[in-house]
Amino acid sequence: DAGITQSPRHKVTETGTPVTLRCHQTENHRYMYWYRQDPGHGLRLIHYSYGVKDTDKGEVSDGYSVSRSKTEDFLLTLESATSSQTSVYFCAIGQPQETQYFGPGTRLLVL
Protein backbone atom coordinates (compact mmCIF):
# COMPACT_ATOMS: atom_id res chain seq x y z
CA ASP A 1 0.00 0.00 0.00
CA ALA A 2 1.14 3.51 -0.75
CA GLY A 3 2.10 5.33 2.41
CA ILE A 4 -0.68 7.89 2.59
CA THR A 5 -2.34 8.98 5.80
CA GLN A 6 -5.05 11.53 6.36
CA SER A 7 -5.96 13.38 9.52
CA PRO A 8 -8.34 13.70 11.12
CA ARG A 9 -10.30 10.65 9.97
CA HIS A 10 -13.56 12.08 11.23
CA LYS A 11 -14.57 15.63 12.05
CA VAL A 12 -17.75 17.39 13.04
CA THR A 13 -17.75 21.16 12.82
CA GLU A 14 -20.16 24.04 12.69
CA THR A 15 -21.05 26.26 9.78
CA GLY A 16 -18.72 29.21 9.44
CA THR A 17 -15.70 27.68 11.18
CA PRO A 18 -12.40 27.07 9.39
CA VAL A 19 -11.30 23.47 8.94
CA THR A 20 -7.96 22.06 7.81
CA LEU A 21 -7.48 18.51 6.60
CA ARG A 22 -4.03 17.03 6.31
CA CYS A 23 -2.63 14.52 3.86
CA HIS A 24 0.77 13.01 4.55
CA GLN A 25 2.69 10.75 2.18
CA THR A 26 5.93 8.84 2.62
CA GLU A 27 6.43 8.08 -1.09
CA ASN A 28 8.22 11.34 -1.93
CA HIS A 29 5.76 11.77 -4.78
CA ARG A 30 5.63 15.06 -6.61
CA TYR A 31 1.92 15.03 -7.51
CA MET A 32 -0.84 15.11 -4.93
CA TYR A 33 -4.60 15.53 -5.29
CA TRP A 34 -7.61 16.30 -3.13
CA TYR A 35 -10.97 14.81 -4.14
CA ARG A 36 -14.35 14.87 -2.52
CA GLN A 37 -16.76 11.96 -2.70
CA ASP A 38 -20.50 12.47 -2.63
CA PRO A 39 -23.30 9.99 -3.31
CA GLY A 40 -24.28 10.03 -6.95
CA HIS A 41 -21.25 12.09 -7.95
CA GLY A 42 -18.32 9.74 -7.67
CA LEU A 43 -15.06 11.54 -6.93
CA ARG A 44 -14.46 15.10 -8.01
CA LEU A 45 -11.15 16.94 -8.00
CA ILE A 46 -10.89 19.91 -5.64
CA HIS A 47 -7.25 20.97 -5.94
CA TYR A 48 -3.99 19.39 -6.90
CA SER A 49 -0.30 20.02 -6.45
CA TYR A 50 2.59 19.40 -8.81
CA GLY A 51 5.34 20.27 -6.38
CA VAL A 52 6.20 22.22 -3.26
CA LYS A 53 4.29 25.52 -3.36
CA ASP A 54 2.86 24.61 -6.77
CA THR A 55 -0.88 24.10 -6.66
CA ASP A 56 -3.85 24.62 -8.94
CA LYS A 57 -7.61 24.41 -8.92
CA GLY A 58 -9.73 21.46 -9.83
CA GLU A 59 -13.34 21.04 -10.83
CA VAL A 60 -14.93 21.99 -7.49
CA SER A 61 -12.47 24.39 -5.87
CA ASP A 62 -14.83 27.14 -4.66
CA GLY A 63 -14.64 27.50 -0.88
CA TYR A 64 -11.40 25.53 -0.60
CA SER A 65 -7.75 26.45 -0.49
CA VAL A 66 -4.64 24.30 -0.31
CA SER A 67 -1.03 24.59 0.68
CA ARG A 68 2.05 22.48 0.20
CA SER A 69 5.13 23.65 2.05
CA LYS A 70 6.78 20.21 2.09
CA THR A 71 6.77 17.36 -0.41
CA GLU A 72 5.12 15.03 2.08
CA ASP A 73 2.25 17.25 3.26
CA PHE A 74 -0.72 18.62 1.34
CA LEU A 75 -3.25 20.61 3.36
CA LEU A 76 -6.83 21.33 2.40
CA THR A 77 -8.55 24.25 4.13
CA LEU A 78 -12.19 25.12 4.21
CA GLU A 79 -12.04 28.82 5.01
CA SER A 80 -15.60 28.99 6.33
CA ALA A 81 -17.30 25.63 6.31
CA THR A 82 -20.79 25.27 4.87
CA SER A 83 -23.22 22.36 5.01
CA SER A 84 -22.64 21.72 1.31
CA GLN A 85 -19.07 20.79 2.19
CA THR A 86 -20.23 17.81 4.24
CA SER A 87 -18.49 15.02 2.37
CA VAL A 88 -15.78 12.41 2.42
CA TYR A 89 -12.43 13.84 1.40
CA PHE A 90 -9.72 11.74 -0.20
CA CYS A 91 -6.13 12.55 -0.84
CA ALA A 92 -4.30 10.79 -3.66
CA ILE A 93 -0.83 10.63 -5.13
CA GLY A 94 0.24 9.60 -8.61
CA GLN A 95 1.66 10.71 -11.90
CA PRO A 96 -0.76 12.71 -14.08
CA GLN A 97 -3.04 10.45 -16.11
CA GLU A 98 -1.61 7.41 -14.34
CA THR A 99 -2.68 5.19 -11.48
CA GLN A 100 -3.55 7.18 -8.39
CA TYR A 101 -3.22 5.82 -4.89
CA PHE A 102 -5.67 6.96 -2.28
CA GLY A 103 -5.55 7.65 1.41
CA PRO A 104 -8.19 6.30 3.80
CA GLY A 105 -10.34 9.42 3.66
CA THR A 106 -11.70 12.01 6.09
CA ARG A 107 -15.40 12.14 6.88
CA LEU A 108 -16.46 15.73 7.48
CA LEU A 109 -19.84 16.74 8.82
CA VAL A 110 -20.71 20.42 8.84
CA LEU A 111 -23.67 21.23 11.07
Added chain:
Amino acid sequence: AQSVTQLGSHVSVSEGALVLLRCNYSSSVPPYLFWYVQYPNQGLQLLLKYTSAATLVKGINGFEAEFKKSETSFHLTKPSAHMSDAAEYFCAVSGGSQGNLIFGKGTKLSVKP
Protein backbone atom coordinates in the same frame (compact mmCIF):
# COMPACT_ATOMS: atom_id res chain seq x y z
CA ALA B 1 -14.07 16.44 -22.26
CA GLN B 2 -13.72 12.94 -20.94
CA SER B 3 -16.61 11.33 -19.15
CA VAL B 4 -17.40 7.95 -17.69
CA THR B 5 -20.80 6.34 -17.38
CA GLN B 6 -21.48 3.45 -15.07
CA LEU B 7 -24.77 1.75 -15.78
CA GLY B 8 -26.61 0.84 -12.61
CA SER B 9 -25.94 2.50 -9.29
CA HIS B 10 -26.81 -0.75 -7.50
CA VAL B 11 -26.28 -4.33 -8.65
CA SER B 12 -27.30 -7.35 -6.63
CA VAL B 13 -26.15 -10.89 -7.33
CA SER B 14 -26.29 -14.20 -5.52
CA GLU B 15 -23.16 -15.77 -4.15
CA GLY B 16 -21.57 -17.86 -6.90
CA ALA B 17 -23.25 -15.93 -9.71
CA LEU B 18 -21.56 -13.93 -12.43
CA VAL B 19 -20.71 -10.33 -11.62
CA LEU B 20 -20.99 -7.82 -14.46
CA LEU B 21 -20.47 -4.13 -13.81
CA ARG B 22 -20.76 -1.86 -16.80
CA CYS B 23 -18.62 1.12 -17.73
CA ASN B 24 -18.60 3.23 -20.88
CA TYR B 25 -16.24 6.08 -21.58
CA SER B 26 -16.34 8.91 -24.07
CA SER B 27 -13.22 9.39 -26.10
CA SER B 28 -12.03 8.89 -29.64
CA VAL B 29 -8.58 7.94 -28.36
CA PRO B 30 -8.24 4.96 -26.04
CA PRO B 31 -7.12 6.34 -22.72
CA TYR B 32 -5.91 4.56 -19.68
CA LEU B 33 -8.86 2.96 -17.91
CA PHE B 34 -9.15 1.84 -14.33
CA TRP B 35 -11.41 -0.01 -11.98
CA TYR B 36 -11.20 0.79 -8.29
CA VAL B 37 -12.98 -0.88 -5.39
CA GLN B 38 -14.04 0.80 -2.16
CA TYR B 39 -14.95 -1.27 0.86
CA PRO B 40 -17.07 0.40 3.55
CA ASN B 41 -15.28 3.22 5.35
CA GLN B 42 -12.10 2.72 3.38
CA GLY B 43 -10.24 4.44 0.58
CA LEU B 44 -10.18 3.37 -3.04
CA GLN B 45 -8.05 0.41 -4.01
CA LEU B 46 -6.91 -0.30 -7.57
CA LEU B 47 -8.49 -3.46 -9.01
CA LEU B 48 -7.02 -3.29 -12.48
CA LYS B 49 -5.79 -0.96 -15.20
CA TYR B 50 -5.92 -0.98 -18.98
CA THR B 51 -2.86 0.41 -20.74
CA SER B 52 -3.35 -0.85 -24.33
CA ALA B 53 -1.00 -3.82 -23.87
CA ALA B 54 -3.92 -6.27 -23.90
CA THR B 55 -7.65 -5.84 -24.26
CA LEU B 56 -8.41 -8.35 -21.51
CA VAL B 57 -7.02 -7.18 -18.22
CA LYS B 58 -6.80 -9.36 -15.16
CA GLY B 59 -6.96 -7.79 -11.74
CA ILE B 60 -6.94 -8.75 -8.14
CA ASN B 61 -9.51 -10.96 -6.39
CA GLY B 62 -10.47 -12.77 -9.62
CA PHE B 63 -11.81 -9.73 -11.43
CA GLU B 64 -11.11 -8.95 -15.04
CA ALA B 65 -12.20 -6.34 -17.55
CA GLU B 66 -12.31 -6.27 -21.32
CA PHE B 67 -11.58 -3.15 -23.31
CA LYS B 68 -13.76 -2.85 -26.42
CA LYS B 69 -12.83 0.16 -28.49
CA SER B 70 -15.77 -0.22 -30.89
CA GLU B 71 -18.19 -0.07 -27.97
CA THR B 72 -16.13 2.41 -25.87
CA SER B 73 -16.68 0.00 -22.99
CA PHE B 74 -14.62 -1.42 -20.17
CA HIS B 75 -16.94 -3.74 -18.29
CA LEU B 76 -15.79 -5.51 -15.12
CA THR B 77 -16.58 -9.17 -14.59
CA LYS B 78 -16.01 -11.96 -12.12
CA PRO B 79 -17.22 -15.49 -12.84
CA SER B 80 -18.36 -16.31 -9.33
CA ALA B 81 -19.32 -13.72 -6.72
CA HIS B 82 -18.18 -14.05 -3.14
CA MET B 83 -19.69 -12.37 -0.12
CA SER B 84 -16.45 -10.44 0.33
CA ASP B 85 -16.96 -8.76 -3.08
CA ALA B 86 -19.71 -6.58 -1.63
CA ALA B 87 -18.37 -3.05 -2.09
CA GLU B 88 -18.65 -0.02 -4.31
CA TYR B 89 -16.85 -0.12 -7.63
CA PHE B 90 -15.65 2.87 -9.58
CA CYS B 91 -14.62 3.05 -13.19
CA ALA B 92 -12.17 5.83 -14.02
CA VAL B 93 -10.44 7.17 -17.09
CA SER B 94 -7.36 9.28 -17.54
CA GLY B 95 -7.70 12.55 -19.35
CA GLY B 96 -8.61 15.09 -16.73
CA SER B 97 -7.29 18.52 -17.64
CA GLN B 98 -5.29 18.67 -14.41
CA GLY B 99 -3.84 15.21 -14.79
CA ASN B 100 -6.54 13.81 -12.58
CA LEU B 101 -8.61 10.75 -13.20
CA ILE B 102 -12.26 11.15 -14.12
CA PHE B 103 -14.52 8.86 -12.16
CA GLY B 104 -17.88 7.35 -12.81
CA LYS B 105 -20.54 7.69 -10.15
CA GLY B 106 -19.94 4.22 -8.81
CA THR B 107 -21.87 0.96 -8.62
CA LYS B 108 -22.68 -0.66 -5.30
CA LEU B 109 -22.45 -4.42 -5.50
CA SER B 110 -24.48 -6.49 -3.06
CA VAL B 111 -23.96 -10.24 -2.77
CA LYS B 112 -26.80 -12.35 -1.41
CA PRO B 113 -26.12 -15.65 0.33
